[in-house]
Amino acid sequence: MTKALKMNKNTQQCILDFLKFLLEKDKVKGVFTLKRINKNKDVAYSLITNPDEISTAVPFYPLMPVNAGKLLSRFTLKGSTKKPVVAVVKPCELRGFIELIKREQGSLENLFIISSTCSGVYPLKMAIDGVIEKNLPEYWDMVKKGEISPDLRSACRTCEEFIPYTADITVDLLGKNDVDKQCIMFLNTEKAEELAKDMNGEILDKELDNKKLDKIRDKRQNEKKKFFDEIEKKLNGMDGLIEIFGRCIGCHGCSKVCPICYCKLCIFESPDSEYRPSNYESDLRIKGGLKVPPGTLYYQLGRLTHIGISCVACGQCEDACPVDIPLSIIFKKVGESIQKIFDYVPGKNIEEEIPLVTFKQEEFVEIEK
């Protein structure tokens, strides 16, 4: 059993009250969360220190403008925050952050993480079109029922990892039918219990309703199967890859937004990857023709092998893709297939090493021939 804080008010309001309480009581010096930033009601991740600003925060807004894991990494890259900061992030963002910490790209020190059981988010395109606001009532209705809206991003519709693994506080949202009347926050760590001390509410022993969540996971799995079956038909060797990636304009946006792609000097953008006249000549001699600039599949296959092992399937790549390549499903499918051979769930456990930087002496004997 875990300690939980129960408050009898709308969950979103409770979280705002809680964040304000943390700032006012000086328990944390800053709050990192989604916040409305202008009259257009645009939403962006922000760092807030003034308790009065909390009223414009929207911690569970159904949008992931940038993967917060990447932002937290940039925030703590040059050194951990000196003062305690609380961050409200989605489970996949947290997993992305953990993977980055494993790559020494950030630090959890002085950070408290609040996450929730996640219903998923809408695609960025809906934010650009300004239709998310209109959809909010429908979204929260869907959260209560634990259903999957066809408007959500495909990465979210197929996501089975909607329960955060390493959050200090987990907010019960998904499938909770009284989410607008009652708020349950699970205090997973001692730090969390310390934070929640003196907060108005009732402390009780409780567990997440796993039966309910398993049912939701079943729905998501069915959805995943549909998406995987569909993409499998297309992923049939070289011709299939050319079919799928033929639209790629080589903007490398997918790697810019990827929480795992962290290299400052990316090989695909280095002069080494640039074709020289001799490269063109030799390729043309063999093939008799060449797409210019070449290297589309080289880039995509390269990225799959470089980050596939840690892909948290957050779906940001697909959100950023200007030509709608179904990247999130491809990366999820390939990523899962390789994560499975190492029995690895990216971002689940900060102690667990990335499979490719460790080994056992007796393993994969059958690989060698």
Next chain:
Amino acid sequence: MKKDEDFNPKILAFLCNWCSYAGADLAGTSRLKYPASILPIRVMCSSRVDPLFVIRAYLSGADGVLVAGCHPGDCHYQEGNYFTRRRFAMFKKVIESLGLESDRLRLSWVSASEGHKYAKVATEFTEKIKELGKNSAKNKIFL
């Protein structure tokens, strides 16, 4: 698939400096006979082989790619080949998941004293590639 008797595959081989390259050398100085289909590239350790090298070779039309290193436990750098093994397992899975032919890739341990094994690997792998036929990426213009 029907074997094309005139087909001489091109196989790119990444050989580690300390074991497999020396093994290939021994095969040569021992005057062992093996197909001339292998184009060797010497690397200091099999773990130096980034999957990108293999992808580039494959997309440029290599019919097969061989990665060869010291036997586990014998690595000149103590543990490089253990990493190679994991990375190769990962890479092979990626290739399989995309519906590409993972049989065009091979990982072999060849020590400096195994000239015979090198000749055997070269012969077997060439036969295998002949069965698979030409790499279809060779005449793809969009890559």
